[in-house]
Amino acid sequence: AQRVTQPEKLLSVFKGAPVELKCNYSYSGSPELFWYVQYSRQRLQLLLRHISRESIKGFTADLNKGETSFHLKKPFAQEEDSAMYYCAPVEWGQNFVFGPGTRLSVLP
Amino acid sequence: EAQVTQNPRYLITVTGKKLTVTCSQNMNHEYMSWYRQDPGLGLRQIYYSMNVEVTDKGDVPEGYKVSRKEKRNFPLILESPSPNQTSLYFCATSYGGPVDTQYFGPGTRLTVL
Numbered sequence: 001a002q003r004v005t006q007p008e009k010l011l012s013v014f015k016g017a018p019v020e021l022k023c024n025y026s027y028s029g030s031p032e033l034f035w036y037v038q039y040s041r042q043r044l045q046l047l048l049r050h051i052s053r054e055s056i057k058g059f060t061a062d063l064n065k066g067e068t069s070f071h072l073k074k075p076f077a078q079e080e081d082s083a084m085y086y087c088a089p090v091e092w093g094q095n096f097v098f099g100p101g102t103r104l105s106v107l108p
Numbered sequence: 109e110a111q112v113t114q115n116p117r118y119l120i121t122v123t124g125k126k127l128t129v130t131c132s133q134n135m136n137h138e139y140m141s142w143y144r145q146d147p148g149l150g151l152r153q154i155y156y157s158m159n160v161e162v163t164d165k166g167d168v169p170e171g172y173k174v175s176r177k178e179k180r181n182f183p184l185i186l187e188s189p190s191p192n193q194t195s196l197y198f199c200a201t202s203y204g205g206p207v208d209t210q211y212f213g214p215g216t217r218l219t220v221l
Binding site: 009031032034036043044045046049086090091092094095096097098099100101 | 141143148149150151152153156166167198200205206207209210212213214215
């Protein structure tokens with residue numbers, strides 16, 4: 001069965017510090033990989049999609065097929081990065097599954 | 109402007125009183141879906157639709173119905189709401205199906221007393 005884990009429910013870092021939000025998945029195939037973000041009182045929106053290899057707001061994500069992980073990283077966190085982050089690996093023919101989410105809090 | 113809208117945004121109701129939450133999109137997307145968001149559980153898919161007149165169950169479909177009579181609308185129906193359906197509901201659409209970027213509505217906060 002599909003399974004997505006984001007081991008940290010809450011991650012607090014200081015402004016300017018590096019941040020890494022972890023995502024691990026157990027899928028039988030090769031899923032499309034997404035990170036979505038939800039800022040306070042806003043709708044969810046796409047942050048990053050692996051296939052496009054874009055860097056959005058300074059975030060990047062590294063796919064490790066051997067470990068089946070897709071960790072999100074940013075070298076210098078900003079206060080406006082405080083939000084909920086959801087990892088979403090998706091395969092054709094399977095239900096859309098979000099990870100449980102990690103709340104990032106960037107402290108001044 | 110491309111958008112996904114939901115109505116109502118907030119709703120307080122009582123157990124057993126049928127309600128409908130509407131979702132509408134103007135992006136000509138074929139794929140639409142509904143999620144509920146609960147603390148500690150993240151987002152869980154309720155139902156999805158690949159195209160007009162094509163709907164299928166997600167992970168938590170019990171107690172919900174949907175219909176897709178036209179491409180732009182995908183209403184979520186609670187025939188007999190119960191308190192455990194108190195949640196924040198999101199509609200989402202995409203052009204290329206579940207493996208494409210999802211565009212989310214603003215959310216509907218439902219409280220069932």
